[in-house]
Amino acid sequence: QVQLLESGGGLVQAGGSLRLSCAASGRSFSNYAMGWFRQAPGKEREFVEAITSSGDRTYYVDSVKGRFTISRDNAKNTVYLQMNSLKSEDTAVYYCAATGQAGPKLLQARSYDYWGQGTQVTVSS
Numbered sequence: 001q002v003q004l005l006e007s008g009g010g011l012v013q014a015g016g017s018l019r020l021s022c023a024a025s026g027r028s029f030s031n032y033a034m035g036w037f038r039q040a041p042g043k044e045r046e047f048v049e050a051i052t053s054s055g056d057r058t059y060y061v062d063s064v065k066g067r068f069t070i071s072r073d074n075a076k077n078t079v080y081l082q083m084n085s086l087k088s089e090d091t092a093v094y095y096c097a098a099t100g101q102a103g104p105k106l107l108q109a110r111s112y113d114y115w116g117q118g119t120q121v122t123v124s125s
Contacts, residue, residue, distance in 0.1 A: 002026040002098050002114040009094060009119030012086055016123075020081040022096030022116055029077040030054075032114075033099050033106050036070060036081045038092035038121075048094070049081060050106035059106055063089075088125040093118040 008020040022034070035050035049070035050059045058070050067086075072079040079096060097112035105111040 002029075002032065004096050004098060004114055004116035006094065006096050006116045006119040009121045011122045011124065014086060014088055014123055014125045016086050017082070017084045018086065018121060020083065020094055020096075020119060020121075022079045022081075024077045024079070024098065029098075030074040031100065033102060034070075034072060034079040035097045035099065035106055035112060036079075037095045037097060037109055038090075039095070039118075040089075040092040043092075045095070045109050046092075047107045047109065051079065052102065052106075059104075083121070086121075086123045088123050091121060091123050093120050 003025045004022055006022045012018055033053050036048040037045050038048050039045040051070045051072050055072050067084050069082045095118045096116045098114040099112040101111040
């Protein structure tokens, strides 16, 4: 069992930055690939970024390319999402998730076994 707790969300103006953190507890964090997803009101949950268990490869959705960066610190059992140049369309609840899967399956929400409760990100224009 893995417990995930997100933090770092909030209200920010367009063009601003936020860094989300996701702290993991339970089974060995370094065995899991991690992903960030988001869900805006009335929309389906969307893949944002993912990182392999070792941190040697990342995946991202095109809409965040060059603006968001995922990273992890296995010594601290934490994964991060640095979000720069935020836009109003980035407004959503952001979730972190953990999976034992690898490769392109990391882009799919159904591949993930454990989820955090989410943190709200609101970008004002």
